[in-house]
Amino acid sequence: MTAKNIDDDAREPHDPLLATPWAQLAATSAPSGSVASQAGTQNHRHPANKAKRSDNGGMQSTHGVMADIIAAPTTQASVAMEGIKEYILRENLQPGQALPTESRLCAALGVSRSSVREAVRTLVALDIVEVRHGHGMFVGRVSMRPMVESLVFRGRLHPGDDHQGLRDVVEVRATLDQALAPHVIEAWTGRDDEELDAIVEEMDAKAQAGLLFADEDRRFHLRMLEPLDNKLFRHLTDAFWAVHTLTVPLLGAPAPDDILKTVRAHRDMLAAARAGDIEAYRQATSQHYAPLLSALTTG
Template identity: 45%
Template sequence: MNRKMSDNFAQAFLRNQIPTTGALPNGGAEVPVEPISAVNRSSATMNAIKAYILNRGLKPGDPLPTEARLCDDLGVSRSSVREALRKLEALDIIRVYQGRGSFVGEMSLVPMVETLVLRYGLTSATGRDSLRNVVSMRRYIDLGAADSLVTAMAGTSNPHLDELVATMIAKAEAGHTYLDEDIAFHNGMNAYVNNELLTQLTGAVWLVHQAFIPELNSQQNSDSLLDTARAHGNMLRAAEAGDTDGYRQAIYDHYQPLVDLLQLEH
């Protein structure tokens, strides 16, 4: 959150979501103070605190006002502020430290991961239907980033990624899985795109995938593990060579064993 909203957007957002005092950044006009009504007070207070973070361009770790100051500024009770802070903390938007106050959180996708794992676990006793969705999403993300990633990696050399591929192949040949190396490889590739959200999304979907992997482990054979491991190497070589078509084909090869196992549409 290191980019401030434009004045027009900030003012529109704040007029609809939050009563505030003081001028907006860059000489924006003051917004009239109007206490939040009792209706949807908790949601309104949460929106007010989120707007405060956005409007001031706060970053993870930056402090928030005290509860007393938030009560005065927002025109709500301390219980409303505390309830809003608890909910925002559960979403990793803020962090509350006893005796120190409230700070902007990491805003990670961990809450989304936990929700998806629970949701997918409830939709199918075996998890197979859920895995179809997760694997499809992982493939969509990889294919969507292909052009930017290959452009960024063309002409580079990545011995650390080569080592990860070699380890994956060795483990596959021994009949073992390679979960840690797999996600490290994808994170290493995605780092070239310089898009933090892409890295977080990849990690989040991977964690959901990982929650259902135990069911697959008993169904995957060493050949499919080895094919997937080698596909990682093909992805790397194609990206380094600037070969977008080859990279996309390697992505399809990467997911082919899971596609076959889960009977996904190609």
């Protein structure tokens, strides 16, 4: 048990969580007459509501902007969910770090235990919170797993639609690779990398044996994006790769010739990137996805 995840009945005298005016956020957000609306003093403002100057010189409320973007009915559970996210951001907590206990969240937010539990269940589903039974709540990995699961389900939801859902995913992945071409070329021109060379050789060996190489494919694409400053590119690519890999089995086994074509495309992508040839890189990227898109179109 970590110091932050203290026992429910052992509150610290100067608990920073309880000192945070979340009760005021609850009071201004919750429906009139609810427990949350009765908690705290109306005249205080949550730090998230602090006015800040916009680009055009006007004053905007951060909380107000978010309210405009996310228009949803406010419940005690939604207040609790936003409060937990605010706490993670304000305390700059990282994945794996402990969160306050359930009773401390209830007291700070002025909401019921059931509302906190409902909020936590939602945040767990979003991979923002992780619950370790017997140990408490922790910041989750905040990964793209929820998006992956949703897209995989979408791809399998209508089996009679000629794989339109899967085709959409593959087209988005291919478009992302094409869009990243200038960044990849800039990063890899004249650059040697034994790891990438080894990955391509592993692909080739498996293809010659009639085997698939999903793991090598993932490693190849993530390695190509590793030198890029924007790490979100890697996360998005990995997410779409996961969707791609989980749904492709719906098509059955690929033709041996298609497997060999895919290996050659990877080899050509690497060679073009090192040569600084963006057009050759884009052509190789198109060849990489061509067999699968053809199977999705004719299948």
